[in-house]
Amino acid sequence: MLSLSVGVRANLSTEIRRFGANIVLYPQADDGLLDDSVGPRVEKGALGSRIYASAPFLHQPAVVSGKPFDLVGTDFADALKVSPYWRVTGSAPTKGQVAVGADVAAALKLEPGSSIDVRIAKPTSSGKGSGACRSCHGSLGAEHDRRTSGRLAQVGSNCLSCHQAHPIATSTGYVATVSAIVSTGGDEDGWVIAPLTDVQSLSKSGNRISYLRVSALTDSEPAEKTAARLSGLIDGVRPEVVGSVASAEDNLLGKVQLLLALLTACVAGMSALGLFSMLGASVLERTGEIGLVKAIGASNGSVSRQIVAEAAVLAVAGAALGLLAGAGIVRLIGNSVFGASMSLTIGAVPVAVASCLLLAISASLAAARRAARIDPAICLRGE
Amino acid sequence: MTNIVEIAGLEKRYDERTYALRGIDLRIAEGEWLTILGPSGSGKSTLLNMLGCLDRPTAGSLQVCGVETSGMKQRELAVFRRENVGLVFQQQHVIPYLTALENVMLAQYYHSVADKDAASAALQHVGLGHRLHHVPGKLSGGEQQRVCIARALINQPKLLLADEPTGNLDRANACNVYDMLSKLHQEAGQTIVLVTHDESAAEYGDRTIRIEDGRVVESPHRACSVAS
Ligand SMILES: Nc1ncnc2c1ncn2[C@@H]1O[C@H](COP(=O)(O)OP(=O)(O)OP(=O)(O)O)[C@@H](O)[C@H]1O
Ligand SMILES: [Mg+2]
Numbered sequence: 001m002l003s004l005s006v007g008v009r010a011n012l013s014t015e016i017r018r019f020g021a022n023i024v025l026y027p028q029a030d031d032g033l034l035d036d037s038v039g040p041r042v043e044k045g046a047l048g049s050r051i052y053a054s055a056p057f058l059h060q061p062a063v064v065s066g067k068p069f070d071l072v073g074t075d076f077a078d079a080l081k082v083s084p085y086w087r088v089t090g091s092a093p094t095k096g097q098v099a100v101g102a103d104v105a106a107a108l109k110l111e112p113g114s115s116i117d118v119r120i121a122k123p124t125s126s127g128k129g130s131g132a133c134r135s136c137h138g139s140l141g142a143e144h145d146r147r148t149s150g151r152l153a154q155v156g157s158n159c160l161s162c163h164q165a166h167p168i169a170t171s172t173g174y175v176a177t178v179s180a181i182v183s184t185g186g187d188e189d190g191w192v193i194a195p196l197t198d199v200q201s202l203s204k205s206g207n208r209i210s211y212l213r214v215s216a217l218t219d220s221e222p223a224e225k226t227a228a229r230l231s232g233l234i235d236g237v238r239p240e241v242v243g244s245v246a247s248a249e250d251n252l253l254g255k256v257q258l259l260l261a262l263l264t265a266c267v268a269g270m271s272a273l274g275l276f277s278m279l280g281a282s283v284l285e286r287t288g289e290i291g292l293v294k295a296i297g298a299s300n301g302s303v304s305r306q307i308v309a310e311a312a313v314l315a316v317a318g319a320a321l322g323l324l325a326g327a328g329i330v331r332l333i334g335n336s337v338f339g340a341s342m343s344l345t346i347g348a349v350p351v352a353v354a355s356c357l358l359l360a361i362s363a364s365l366a367a368a369r370r371a372a373r374i375d376p377a378i379c380l381r382g383e
Numbered sequence: 384m385t386n387i388v389e390i391a392g393l394e395k396r397y398d399e400r401t402y403a404l405r406g407i408d409l410r411i412a413e414g415e416w417l418t419i420l421g422p423s424g425s426g427k428s429t430l431l432n433m434l435g436c437l438d439r440p441t442a443g444s445l446q447v448c449g450v451e452t453s454g455m456k457q458r459e460l461a462v463f464r465r466e467n468v469g470l471v472f473q474q475q476h477v478i479p480y481l482t483a484l485e486n487v488m489l490a491q492y493y494h495s496v497a498d499k500d501a502a503s504a505a506l507q508h509v510g511l512g513h514r515l516h517h518v519p520g521k522l523s524g525g526e527q528q529r530v531c532i533a534r535a536l537i538n539q540p541k542l543l544l545a546d547e548p549t550g551n552l553d554r555a556n557a558c559n560v561y562d563m564l565s566k567l568h569q570e571a572g573q574t575i576v577l578v579t580h581d582e583s584a585a586e587y588g589d590r591t592i593r594i595e596d597g598r599v600v601e602s603p604h605r606a607c608s609v610a611s
Contacts, residue, residue: 288476289478292476292478293478293489293493294461295435295437295464295470295472295476296465296470296489296490296493296534296535297461297464297465297490297493297494297538298461298493299458299461299462299493300457300458300461302493375437375438376437377432377437377438
């Protein structure tokens with residue numbers, strides 16, 4: 001039971017990774033880009049075992065079949081790992097293919113197999129931002145800022161300077177086939193998702209990425225701590241914890257663990273009650289015997305010692321059996337509930353044995369007090 | 384001759400109305416065999432409980448082996464009982480899962496240390512040398528009672544108290560037990576207090592008293608009279 005409540009946190013933590021990334025690594029410089037080697041360094045580095053998955057993302061404001069959307073390059077398989085909640089109809093995009101978000105698909109009436117025209121929005125002369133308004137030639141900076149576009153793909157709704165609807169100057173482009181439609185209920189619905197290398201070569205970004213989404217396990221330390229350690233480990237990155245996911249996660253884990261701990265306490269309480277009544281009954285049953293040994297000279301102390309010793313032997317045997325059964329049950333639960341192998345937590349063993357002994361001894365002390373009240377004179381009276 | 388028991392004005396009442404003993408005066412000399420007769424409910428067992436330090440009187444004085452025990456605490460009584468008194472009960476009170484030898488050794492264990500040789504000698508003495516390793520279930524009632532006698536005597540008590548030791552036994556077994564006690568009484572000068580319904584058992588003893596309704600009503604044989 002105890003082992004279960006410890007192990008459940010590790011298993012649930014993996015399970016919870018379905019909610020998505022809890023850390024995002026941004027470049028330290030506000031307008032910079034990251035090298036795409038950051039991903040492997042995170043996953044294979046010193047913290048590798050704490051990382052469940054990571055996925056690179058490169059954002060490029062783009063015009064798709066005449067309308068402005070975010071073109072996002074990523075490794076589709078990794079992206080699905082850090083965002084398991086993405087619902088994908090169709091197959092992962094390969095070179096020359098794209099997956100489109102649900103909003104994009106709706107706006108352009110796309111379905112898997114459709115063809116679209118993808119063009120990168122032209123950088124402005126100021127260099128800030130990544131697109132220019134065709135009406136006022138002003139920068140589309142804020143809305144197209146790398147940071148916001150990472151989360152809100154509000155590409156080119158209105159020009160920030162003149163509040164005119166785009167059009168946006170575009171440069172090179174290509175015709176891509178829609179391989180899948182991605183529906184997330186979030187920002188990604190407005191994305192056009194292409195393989196990372198496609199976007200990198202189209203935008204001439206070399207091997208750069210905008211940010212890395214990381215899904216870290218939080219069973220042994222909160223995401224904040226992992227994030228802090230990541231920043232020390234890899235130069236030039238600025239980790240940000242995705243607040244809502246990380247804290248909700250920790251909250252949930254804490255609650256589940258508390259629940260299991262309470263359950264454990266309940267079970268322990270019930271077994272204590274059982275033990276109390278069992279030992280009490282055994283004293284009652286042996287009233288004659290106890291009266292007899294008292295009549296032939298046993299002191300209350302020696303009778304009590306014997307009862308406590310018997311209970312202790314019982315408790316040790318019970319704890320051993322319990323551990324064996326517990327190991328089996330934990331494995332069974334691990335398999336059936338989490339589909340993962342789960343084993344007895346070693347740390348739980350001494351705690352379980354000690355509490356077992358403690359319970360048995362306190363229960364037997366109560367029984368011993370009862371035995372002390374037995375009148376040796378009952379032997380002289382008949383039964 | 385010294386008195387091993389001196390009782391004066393001994394009373395025991397369980398509550399306002401139920402008196403078990405209403406003022407007993409009694410002396411028992413060392414080496415004497417006293418038989419206590421009386422109808423059921425007269426207070427015989429209660430008196431024996433007092434003598435055996437299993438219970439405390441509500442009034443009166445009670446000296447056993449020259450020690451006033453009426454004011455003793457439970458714990459002191461247990462120690463005193465262990466050192467000075469051997470008890471034999473109506474039921475053959477033995478621990479059913481221990482052998483005859485182990486039952487005797489149990490009394491040694493609670494008294495001081497278990498001594499296997501002494502325990503088997505004691506069983507030999509009561510004629511059970513050949514049944515040391517039998518559990519009580521395989522012994523007859525009389526044999527079980529003799530195990531109890533061996534156990535009662537193993538720590539050399541000054542006073543042997545027996546409450547209807549033959550109450551559960553047939554004639555032959557009862558005679559066997561009385562012969563056993565007679566032998567101990569004559570050979571070792573063991574002081575014995577025997578409580579019984581059985582008038583004929585009184586013949587084995589030196590002196591008989593009768594108790595009715597918590598009082599001593601007569602003491603027919605004053606042969607072995609008391610000197611103080
Ligand atoms: N624990 C007790 N509480 C209340 N009354 C008791 C208790 N023990 C004995 N008595 C009463 O004290 C009286 C004497 O009891 P006791 O057992 O001494 O009789 P007895 O002479 O040994 O009888 P018997 O020959 O049947 O064994 C009886 O009336 C009995 O009901
Ligand atoms: Mg009686």
